[in-house]
Amino acid sequence: MAVSLAALLTVSLVVVPLLTLLLLATKRPSNPPKRAGDLPPSPPGALPLIGHIHQLGRLPHRALRSLAASHGPVILLRLGSAPTVVVSSAAAAEEAMKTRDAAFASRPRSAMADRLVYGSRDITFAPYGEYWRQARRVCTVHLLSHRRTASFRRVREREAAALVARVRHHAAADRGGAVNMSDALFCYSKAVVTRAAFGDGEYGLDGDEGGDKLRRVFADLQELLMATPVREVAPWLGWVDTLTGLDARAKHTFDALDGVLERVIADHRARRRRHQDGQRVLEDDDDHRDFVDVLLDVNEMDKDTGLRLDTDNMKAIIMDMFAAGTDTSYTVLEWALAELVNHPDKMRKLQSEIRAAAGNATTTGHLVTEDHLADAQYLKAVISETLRLHAPAPLLAPRETTEDTELLGYRVPAGTRVLVNAWAIGRDPELWDGAEEFVPERFAAGDPLLEYSKVGQDLRFLAFGAGRRGCPGAGFAAPSVELALANVLYHFDWAALPATLGTPVVDMTEAYGLTVRLKKPLLVVAKPWSGR
Ligand code: HEM
Numbered sequence: 001m002a003v004s005l006a007a008l009l010t011v012s013l014v015v016v017p018l019l020t021l022l023l024l025a026t027k028r029p030s031n032p033p034k035r036a037g038d039l040p041p042s043p044p045g046a047l048p049l050i051g052h053i054h055q056l057g058r059l060p061h062r063a064l065r066s067l068a069a070s071h072g073p074v075i076l077l078r079l080g081s082a083p084t085v086v087v088s089s090a091a092a093a094e095e096a097m098k099t100r101d102a103a104f105a106s107r108p109r110s111a112m113a114d115r116l117v118y119g120s121r122d123i124t125f126a127p128y129g130e131y132w133r134q135a136r137r138v139c140t141v142h143l144l145s146h147r148r149t150a151s152f153r154r155v156r157e158r159e160a161a162a163l164v165a166r167v168r169h170h171a172a173a174d175r176g177g178a179v180n181m182s183d184a185l186f187c188y189s190k191a192v193v194t195r196a197a198f199g200d201g202e203y204g205l206d207g208d209e210g211g212d213k214l215r216r217v218f219a220d221l222q223e224l225l226m227a228t229p230v231r232e233v234a235p236w237l238g239w240v241d242t243l244t245g246l247d248a249r250a251k252h253t254f255d256a257l258d259g260v261l262e263r264v265i266a267d268h269r270a271r272r273r274r275h276q277d278g279q280r281v282l283e284d285d286d287d288h289r290d291f292v293d294v295l296l297d298v299n300e301m302d303k304d305t306g307l308r309l310d311t312d313n314m315k316a317i318i319m320d321m322f323a324a325g326t327d328t329s330y331t332v333l334e335w336a337l338a339e340l341v342n343h344p345d346k347m348r349k350l351q352s353e354i355r356a357a358a359g360n361a362t363t364t365g366h367l368v369t370e371d372h373l374a375d376a377q378y379l380k381a382v383i384s385e386t387l388r389l390h391a392p393a394p395l396l397a398p399r400e401t402t403e404d405t406e407l408l409g410y411r412v413p414a415g416t417r418v419l420v421n422a423w424a425i426g427r428d429p430e431l432w433d434g435a436e437e438f439v440p441e442r443f444a445a446g447d448p449l450l451e452y453s454k455v456g457q458d459l460r461f462l463a464f465g466a467g468r469r470g471c472p473g474a475g476f477a478a479p480s481v482e483l484a485l486a487n488v489l490y491h492f493d494w495a496a497l498p499a500t501l502g503t504p505v506v507d508m509t510e511a512y513g514l515t516v517r518l519k520k521p522l523l524v525v526a527k528p529w530s531g532r
Pocket residue numbers: 123124125136139144193320321322324325326328329332391392393396397399462463464465466467468469470471472473474476477
């Protein structure tokens with residue numbers, strides 16, 4: 001009895017207070033109360049040279065959401081030598097991208113973009129300033145305007161027909177009907193941007209019949225734009241980039257793409273000269289001008305407004321259209337189809353909508369057109385929901401502050417890198433019921449978010465970013481994504497590959513890159529629809 005009394009005393013006097021202290025320490029971590037002018041809280045564990053980079057793991061958007069859960073919606077990390085603020089709530093995003101938009105409107109300098117995108121003279125990587133303003137105006141007014149986007153309708157419908165034919169071919173070739181939809185959807189998205197950019201001419205690398213080499217070069221471009229050369233973190237270790245082959249890879253990729261762009265622009269110039277000489281040029285009326293034509297026109301039209309685009313500027317802008325427009329659109333399609341295969345009831349609901357709108361013509365030639373989709377509300381809801389759960393660029397494109405500013409009362413000095421975790425905001429349980437579930441029905445008729453391509457209208461929904469650096473290509477992406485998804489769902493019924501155990505499902509594991517996509521290619525079974 002004496003022993004147990006002593007034990008009880010020890011427990012109540014020593015162990016309980018100790019445990020309480022420990023609990024308090026883990027529950028309320030090292031963040032002291034905020035005072036005006038404080039920098040945002042910084043998680044412990046930064047290492048010399050790399051800072052917090054090792055804490056980002058393979059899927060930084062997920063790691064950053066966990067850090068935000070412990071340290072708050074605005075945190076300060078050191079990524080290499082770059083002080084980086086991470087924004088993880090809609091309120092903080094609203095302040096950064098709306099209230100203080102101008103202060104958060106630059107992009108950090110990237111050695112790779114300087115090297116691959118003509119000294120960052122595109123739009124995405126250009127620092128905030130006069131060149132960016134002019135280039136962005138060219139982009140929004142001339143290349144990606146509503147009118148120009150509508151003029152590419154023929155391009156989209158042609159490529160959608162090619163997509164359906166490709167799927168039909170692969171489904172028939174494999175007796176089980178399995179089709180690699182990652183490949184098919186990537187080819188579609190790339191073809192739409194390529195045709196819009198270059199027109200109908202076939203441009204590729206030497207000896208590249210099926211376009212595979214060019215596709216690999218583009219994949220390399222995306223990967224390299226994500227890479228942080230060692231010299232960017234530690235300039236005195238620049239030789240490591242040569243040793244690892246990064247420099248050679250960057251040179252090879254740049255030379256290959258530059259060669260193609262050079263040829264495209266030279267051909268367009270030659271065609272225009274012939275045109276001016278009075279020769280008849282087919283497909284050159286206003287409605288079918290491609291991006292290169294438009295940039296050459298802008299150069300002439302805007303002569304007096306002070307804007308001059310030299311050949312490198314044009315190449316940089318065209319390269320931007322590819323880098324920013326291809327993977328993003330394809331990733332949305334891939335996630336949407338994967339979610340629908342895993343939610344057969346939603347897939348059937350969407351198919352009913354599209355099949356009712358497009359009628360009962362299921363001959364191979366029949367195509368769902370943009371006219372059929374004018375009132376396809378559920379299609380829009382499916383895409384909105386896909387973008388909410390799977391923002392293709394979960395951390396958007398990095399921003400940089402242009403001046404000393406503030407965020408939720410914290411001080412953010414000029415020159416700070418800023419990442420907005422759109423993925424975490426899209427899944428914030430405080431903002432969305434059943435935040436992790438795929439429920440397109442949450443976007444009911446009349447919900448402004450059904451018009452998902454209106455950028456920055458609701459800061460809970462950030463797949464296209466917001467503010468002056470928000471995506472100018474959303475209106476170009478929307479009809480392209482809708483048409484492809486509608487056609488593959490109209491013409492085929494889809495299922496996951498048979499599983500050895502349990503219900504077959506698509507593995508939704510993510511892989512990180514310039515966009516976040518499915519880790520394994522989307523291999524799914526396509527069964528041609530034979531009509532009612
Ligand atoms: C579903 C498809 C797309 C998604 C999800 C997407 C997403 C984004 C995001 C998150 C940004 C950064 C926004 C910010 O910093 O606030 C961005 C910027 C940009 N996007 Fe898109 N994008 C898509 C399609 C396109 C297309 C098709 C094009 C062009 C053909 C395009 C061209 C651009 C450009 C040029 C920028 C840079 C804007 C600037 O820095 O001023 N995007 N996009």
